[in-house]
Amino acid sequence: MTDISNIESSTLPRLQPSLPAELYSDPAVYQEELTKIWYQQWIYAGRVDGLSRPGDYRLTTIGNQTIIITLNREGQVRAFYNTCRHRGAELCQAQQGHFKQDRITCPYHRWSYSLEGALLNTPNLEISNDHHHFGLYPVKCQSWGGNIYINLDSSSPLKLGETADPDFTVLDNWPLEQLKLGHTHQFELACNWKIFWENYLECYHCPGIHPDLCKLVPLYKAALATDRIDPGAELADAVASGIESWTTTGKAISLPFEGLSTEQANAGHTFMELYPNQYIVAHSDYVRQVSISPLSAERTRVTTEWLFSAEAMKDPDFDPAPAIDFSKQVLAEDSWVNELNQRGVTALPHQNGYLVPVEADVGLFHEMYSNWMSQ
Template sequence: MQPGPSERDPYNGLTRAEPTLPSSAYWDAEAYQRDLDAIWYKSWLLVCREADLAQPLAFRTFRIGTQEIVVLRDETGALRAFHNTCRHRGSQLCQESEGRLKARLITCPYHAWSYSLRGDLVRVPSKSLPEGFDKAEHPLYRVALSVWSGFVFVNLAEDAGGSAETSFDPASGDLSNWPLETLVSGHVLRKVMNCNWKIFWENFNECLHCPGVHKDLSRLVPIYGRGLMGRHDDPQWARHADNDAPEFSGGLRAGAETWSSDGQAHGPVFADLTPAERAAGQTYATSLPSMFIVGHVDYVRTVRLVPLGPEQTELTAEWLFSSEALEAPSADIDNIVAFGRQVLEEDAGICEVNQKGLRSMRHKAGVLMPEEYDLHRFHNWVRERSAAHSPKP
């Protein structure tokens, strides 16, 4: 996303009434297809962690819109991604969602064309090969892959540029002091939400809903209880510029260390965090359209989105801990997981309520309030990508 108005003026809020996207953007089949073509098939997307494919020959398949991708670790240890489609007559190749290949080859279940784990076609069992057929011209359809801090991203664009790392919003947080690569999974939540993927991101981008929707979170993060995300969201911020109380500074309530039901850390605190990162209690980094990650002092949480249809989105949240934390008898992971699940359930629930109202034939578009400045940035990000995408004739 482009830098927001905060870089020119310390007050973050919108000063003009800006329209939302048109309501049809959230349910229309053509609009959904445009989102897939212009955004999802052209962006770096989180699929899994490197640790999920730890062994050579491990593979997983992923669906993004209508596209099915296989990601594997080859015999040399390199990660590779391909469309899960045979070059002969287009059969699906890997039929399971995850597993271990039985050989250093991917063999099509239909007529047994075999591909090396680099994607080269190496074996065609026909009795003879027709004139003009060159195996070298029929490798698997390769997909760009990039790893950031142990997280595996793919990009379906044939001319994919940049990397997983450059896909993060530069205005979002920096998690370089968190030991992301060594963390292990403590809990996974999978949930199908009956809402368009953009509804989830809109909700993520504002806290006007926090006082009403997140009562417990608003107690833990007092500025959320004011419907604000940060100090400069308040038009009167200058009057409280030197006030470090959390309802103005944005940190956790006095005495709280992390997002957990009791506000306490459960397990060792990450050693390399700065005093400011500890005091903040939460550092968000965002990679649109597929994920955000939050660093807390004792654990990290990722949320990954996959669009399933115009009005359906799959959310996968994963809680990552140091292995010491998971092994420590004092570590009460449930206290942490329960709080995060509660917030996600509250968000998913209100996103579904939002979706239900959008079909009104009278509601062509909504209007944004000053606190929804990040939502406006998100809308502009969507608009720019849609405009840049010209459908093929």
């Protein structure tokens, strides 16, 4: 693959070369990314509260690997490759379900396993003492804030949260673990997964693409994604005066979370990225989590989850539509540019794009990507 560190410097002032164009469509690059990034890093794999009792399971996919996430008898999260140790058949077909009698049974020759992955039964074959060698292939899993994360690299020294920006503590004042999943929205984007992040990391496109969002956040109208990029702009990274939250009305959909600082409540949004597959936006009244999963060099699945307080959801008058609809509108606007970026980036003469100064965070993402790929 192209040596990213060797891209020629731009002759145009203050422009930094973006990644080589082939990195957005080459299937061989995609395979390398799966091996060097997606099968190495901690990946978000759904909310803990989506599994309510021992034996409940759901499947999650990273690249071409399918993982079973389940709860053991003690209610602890366990994860295994969806592969039988006999001759490698797929164990589960349904995206979610329940293992009856706490047994994971292969549909092919009916070898069965416990919720800890231990081999329990092999029809027509007496299992010896060393049958424990034939347990399901385990996958490392950990939870944080009510979220489950998995890591396919069993020997990875990476700690969960190591790729978080800024870090987990930025959301300490939100009761993430207690929040309830109120709504999920999933769709496929016809673009490379890096295009999704690049667009997320800059607001150069905001004035033209997100007119309604710019009314809520003056900084975005100035084409700035954060106040770090151009401190001279003197615009706070916060919603406009009179705006309470990211909703179609600008009003909050419920009372603010208890425990937020005045600054956090007034900011209207607090972001945290967990590369390579999730970002979280904590508002004063709800939390939105967006995660991506690459499907091919030119396709990416996007999942958005809206989390609300249990008290708010119990209120018969609670209406989350203004929050959900607003986020969906912004997502749709971003999806449109993500896909048009993908379609254009494969033009034969296009070697690489350029980043303007307000796209500095995209450059930092490219640095991180380059480090991952050079390992």
